[in-house]
Amino acid sequence: MSGLTVTLPDGKTLELESGATVLEVAERIGPGLARAALAGRIGGKLVDLRQPLSGDVELEIVTARDPAGGEVIRHSAEHVMADAVKRLFPSAQVDAGRSDHAEKFQYDFLxxxxxxxxxxxxxxxEMDSILAEDARFERQVLSRQEAADLFRSMGEELKLSRLADIPEDDVITVFRHGDFVDLCRGPHVQHAxxxxxxxxxxxxxxxxxGDESGPKLQRIYGTAFASRKELKAHLHRIEEARKRDHRRVGVELGLFxxxxxxxxxxxxxxxGMVLYNSLVRFIQDLYPRYGYREIQTPQxxxxxxxxxxxxxxxxxxxxxxxxxxxEGEELGVKAMNCPGHCHLFSTTKHSYRELPIRWAEFSRxxxxxxxxxxxxITRVRSFAQDDAHIFCEPEQIPEEIESFFRMTSEVYTTLGLEGLEMAVSTRPEKFLGEPSDWDQAEKTLIASVEGAGFSCRIKPGDGAFYGPKVEADFRDVLGRAWTLATIQVDVGMPGRFGLRYVGRDGELHQPAMLHRAVLGSLERFIGIYIEHTGGDFPFWLSPIQVLALPIADRHAPRAREIRAALVSVGVRAEVDDRSETLGFRIRDAEKQKIPLTLVIGDEEVERGTVSPRLRKSKQAMDAMSAEALVSALREANAERRPKPLA
RNA sequence: GCCGACGUAGCUCAGCUGGUAGAGCAGCUCACUCGUAAUGAGCAGGUCGUCCGUUCAAAUCGGAUCGUCGGCUCCA
Structure with missing residues (x-):
């Protein structure tokens, strides 16, 4: 038998017989590692410990310390759950599990x-007792026929159907632990x-x-970790997410x-309106620079x-x-802006000299x-988008997409959102236009995304019915992915509306059309943003930016003077002169997520200063003159700064 | 729309096997006039989502309906 060379992450190499398993490699490295091993990783892909190796490979042993270890644990927990369900409900049929969620696994049952x-x-x-039984997970390769016979004998109809879904030349493996056996490609832990x-x-x-006409199943979600401690920490994070829930925070902060x-x-x-309008104004302020003009079309x-x-x-x-x-007039409430924009474009003659025309609209x-x-608020029936449509010459598309990405970056940087990931969604089953146009448009999009320096994921069949789209996915602080900005090529509507422009050559041509939104639906964006920030909005977006706190009643007139000075330069300032202790009012301001409080007592009145205190800070800042504060905050607003004072 | 759970004061929630509702916070009043995350006392607040039914009696049991939540599906 020929040998194989395994290269470890530290560069060391091991010589083994061909057909040696990942676990055997771990054993060669050391008994401790062998005990802790959960899976192997070859070229970024997880492989089961029992999988025989062939050829020379670079191999990494995955343990519970590796984040991927959690995936293996949760995937194995699916089997344990299915086992437990079969023990308690012998007539249940198992379908399949899936654990591609973050820190969650699921399994469906009939x-x-x-x-x-x-x-x-x-x-x-029951799962706890299966874990205590600590049965070993075993991997077995079966022929298609053997697997079919096995699941037929077990009465697992759904499994047979899943088996049929596996591509012809794939190796079919099953995993057993104790009496439970499941069709699965792994990887799995060594023992429960x-x-x-x-x-x-x-x-x-x-x-x-996912077929509504098919059999109804019951899905159970669970989570699993290497230790009680990690599970507890995870449950704590779920609790934290619950506290950030925009529905709760939106009510607590009096937004909607x-x-x-x-x-x-x-x-x-x-x-809530301050937040909403501030976002709209932000986008509107960018439009002139990016060549957009705002319009409004009927409802x-x-x-x-x-x-x-x-x-x-x-x-x-x-x-x-x-x-x-x-008589017979049928009216529709506007659900999207594009038909109105296309129609409006068609009502006048256009020259290539006017293009690109970029029309923006914020209608409900x-x-x-x-x-x-x-x-x-994230999925609603009534909403507004920072929507725009671009009519341009086909050659101008890449440039437009690049400009859109620049605008998107600017918006998200100002909002403090980082780490956007791009994906191109391709032709869906139902579509308008010609497949060749789609292919062309998809290629252009992918090239533009890559040209802008982003790596580009493909979402097959996820495009809009009128054209492929690029989406910017954002991952929030809790690790959840959201699609925010999107730009889409429309291969259908310009033709359907008979849109034309006069080209350089004096002939009529059909313009290309792009749909795009940076924030997307404002309501959805606000919901996501509330959960990401936990309600700690940047200074320029905060509904109440500054709260003046007079220590005693005699300081209230001065506090009102300062508020008036701030309001006169456009800062959203209020005074809290309730007869409560200073500590109580500061706590209240913290709960209301007000970025800056100003304490005003004898000293401040005498010297014409304020004592600023930033949200979430343990101690007050040095006192500053009221004039300096007013001009600093005016500037912070003009520049849309995240913090009121540097 | 489909499957499941839930709906009690502005908010968070308690109310066991049926005997017509309770707390904390918020609110209001009074006292306190205070130096960086909760001063004290008092008052007020709910036809228990809605409708039908069972019962001597329903927040509690049954049905329907509306809404919300978790998923599925959908997302121009």
Whole structure:
């Protein structure tokens, strides 16, 4: 038998017989590592410990210290959960698990009755005893026929169907621990005891392969860690996320109100409006520099415009329609700006000299979102976007995309959001236009993203129905990914609206069209931003920026003077002269997330100073003159600074 | 829309197996006039989401409905 060379991360090499497993490599390195090993990593991909190696490889042993160790633990916990469910509900059929969420795993079951919270407790207990049994996980390679026979004999119909999904030439493996066996490619821990602690989180209904016409399944979510301590820390983080929930924070900070009288439609309170308007103004201030001009189109349109755009057919059930005052007149409430913009473009003649035309609009849009999709302020029926459409010559597309990325970077830097990741979404099943145009547009997008220095992920079939799109995904402080900015090439609408411009050659040409938004839906952005910041907004966005705190009643007139001076330069300042202790009012200001408080007592009145205190700081700053404060804060606002004072 | 859970004061929640509601915070009043995250006392506040039903009696049990949450699906 020929040998193989394994190169370890520290550069050392080991010579082994061909067919040696990852675990055997770990054993050669040391017994401690062998005990702690959870999986191997070759070229960034996790491999099972029992997997035989072939050829020379660079191998890394993954333990619980490696973040990927958690994935292996949670993936193994799926099997333990399925085992526990089968023990308690022998008639249950297992479907499959998935653990590509952050720190969460799931498994779907076909059962007669949905799981109750009590069931989850029992299942979790059963899992604990399986962990205590500490059975070894074993890997077995089967032929397709053997696997089919196995699952047929077990009565696992869903598994047979999953088996059929596996591509022809893939190796079929099953994993066993104790009496439980599951179709799986791994990797798995060595023995159940390496899963230190499990916790089931919730259960919900789902469909086999997500198909509503297919069998209904019950999904259970759980999480697992190498130790109780890590599990506890994770549950603590979930609790922290709950505290940041925009629905809670939005109410606590008096930003908005949601009401059963208008499901999915926020009521903005004055403070929420400050945030909303500040964001809009921010974008509006950037528009002149990036060559956008703002327009406003009607809220109600005769349905013809949506028939022309294709939205009537595709989104009819998701829009609001009613009869107009004229016989047979059907009106639709605007759910998107593009048809109106296309129509407006078509009403006058355009020369290539005018292009690109960049039209922006902040109108409210209404979509009849399905009730189950509504979520706080992030998924609503009434919203506004920082929307714009660009009409340009096809050759100008790359330039426009680049400019869009520059604007996006500027916006997100100012907002303190970093680490955007780009992805291109390609042609979906239902689409307008010609496939060749799509291919061309997709290529242009990918090249532009890469040209702008970003790496580019592909989301196959995720494009809009009228064209492929680039999305900027943002990962918030809690590790959740959100799609924010997006730019889309439209290969359908210019043709449907018969858009034309006079080219250099005097002939008529069809313009290219781009849809784009930087913040996307303002309501959704605000929701995400609240959760990311926990309500600690940058100075320039804070609804109340400064709170003056007179120590005693005799200091209140001076506090009001200072407030007036600040307000006169556009700083949002208030006075809290309630007859409460200073400590109480400072605590209240902290809870209200006010960035700057000013303490004003005898000393400050006498010297014409203020004693500023920054949000979340343990101690006061040195006193400064009231005049210096006013000009510093005016500047902080003009420059949209994150902090009021440097 | 589908599956599941939930809905009690402005907020967070308690209220066991049916006997017509309770706390903390917030609010209001009074006293205190205070130096960097909770001064004290008092007052007020709810037809228990809504509708039907079971019962001598329903926040509590059953049904429907609306809404919310967690998922699925969808996202122009």
């Amino acid at each position: 059962v007669d009755e949905p799981f109750t919270p009590e069931d989850l407790e029992r299942i979790e207990k 005891g390496q899963i230190g602690a499990v916790k089931l989180l919730e259960s919900s209904g789902t469909y086999f392969r 109100h949601m009401d059963a009288l208008a499901p999915g439609s926020p009521f903005y309170l004055p403070k 109600l349109f005769r349905s013809d415009v949506f028939k022309t755009s294709g939205h009537y057919e595709k989104f009819h059930d998701d829009m609001y329609w009613f009869e107009g005052s004229d 849009l209404h979509r009849n979102e399905r009730s189950g999709t509504l979520n706080g």
